[in-house]
Amino acid sequence: MKKDFSCCCPSLIPSRETACFYLLFVLIALYMLAGAAIFSSLERPAELQAHQLWETRLKDFSQEHNVSCEDLKSLLRHYEEARTAGIRTERGRALWDIPGAFYFVGTVVSTIGFGVTAPSTVTGKILLVFYGLLGCSAAILFFNLFLERVIKLLSLLIFWCQRWRKGPGRLDSRSSDTISNEEGNPSVYQVTLILFVAVLLVACGAASLYSVMEGWTYLESLYFCFVAFSTVGFGDFVSGQREHHADSQGYQVANCLMMLLGVCCTYSLFNAISVIIKQGLNWMLRTLAWMYSA
Template identity: 25%
Template sequence: MPRWRGCSLGWQTAAFPCLVLCYVLFVVLGGLAFMALEMPVEKRLRAEVGELWRSFLNDNPCVQESKLQHLLGKALSVHHTNVAVLQAEEEERHYDFMSSLYFVIVTLTTMGSDVYYPQSDESKFFCLVYCVIGIPLTLFLLGLLSETLLLPVITHAPIRHLHTFWGLSLSRATLLHASLLSVLVLGLLFLLPALIISAVEPGWSFLDALFFCFVVLSTVGQGGCALGRNWSLNAREALELLTTCKSNYGILIRAVELCQRIVLNPLSFFKSKIYRLEGHPLHELCLEEVPEAPDEELQYSMAICTISSSV
């Protein structure tokens, strides 16, 4: 075995444990960073709530602390499920058709919801069976749509147009298309929705809205954010529908795998310009091993497929 091949195998063997170790360190550093950033906020909120608690008990000595604690704990647990507990909202229902449809869509797309989740044992069992069938079917359908519809329209057709009518080389057309598409996706799927959400949702800054758009499109969840809590029922249903359409469109765009296909083409362009030997790209050459003299300089020979294609 040539020495260069043994070194390559040794490097590949050691690379995977190093990669795993680096990833573990990356995860640990992320946890430490979030702990350092969020712990002061949590301590401040705990101090504020404790001060309000003591002030309320001092101003209302007739209220028993145990009963107040039980009442607030029950109200907070119900509020966490987004169920209306105020008397003015008795006609509002949490699991109407639109809300249930929203839960189904965010579950099938693996985005999840911080507000909607099954409460009864029957619905939990149905959700398990439903997701076992629905999630693979949804991912298959999204992949099929991206391959048959979106990829030719979003990627192939614009690159072909730039290459044919603008006279750009294929690699330069791909690079220009990647840049324009990145700006378009950033504007339409992140910046513009964040501006609209921050304008219509009271108490939300642009950063809050941008964070919400990011976690929704990346299928992380909703980041503990729920749009339209103070809106009317019809307005909130329309907002849930728009949010669902936006998330599905973003997931479908991600399913096209633009990054992999766009990044590899410019890389192959630069590699074909730099690594060429006697007019043939490097990937069309193979190393010829000489068993009798392993210490001699390795020679290049053309691959059989290259020779047959050139003839």
């Protein structure tokens, strides 16, 4: 019966790539639902508590200074609009001088997008669309080329390790230019492990720098490193925005280099993990096909 159905309706049977796409979509949806339930149970009580505390403080301030709550809320709405232009309660570094603008375009092309700085003029917003289109595309190409360089370096290391173990007289007469066969190429698990260690080392080193320069705890600095390097960019922690950072040229350079290296390594790690996930999806499809045909 199953064979007759597959012969009569071959168009209804998706290809392996299509089935992999559908399966991945379902798993991502389930993963997001599970994450939403977990984070909602963790963060919702704190959100309600923060709202209650804010309303209490607003009423106390209104009564203490004899200001109506509506006038106070109107002033706060104006302040929220002013934050887009870089106005803060505590004076920070200039956002749109050359170093500040360079930091902004760096968050654009790397797709981090902290949200601390954003264009306020219509011309700037229109320009950002075309600037980001080209810049983000070039950055993704750079990240892919970075991953290729990492794989090539690992291939060379594996080749020379094999040559050292076998000895010069017992190795074939191939040169380092002919290591593209499967024996000399690193596995995806080796690449993932190396990249994971690299991301861990860069994040730990960067966290040490940020904890000293920004006044954050080490755990907060590690959290910032993951948010920044993974290009999530929530904007709750942003480096290099204090007023005295404008005079710290060395820290600005180190911050940019840390961001670049961290994003490159993390993007490459995500690519390697995605290959492992696809292998897992193919295994699940083969298992389902075996169970269906049994």
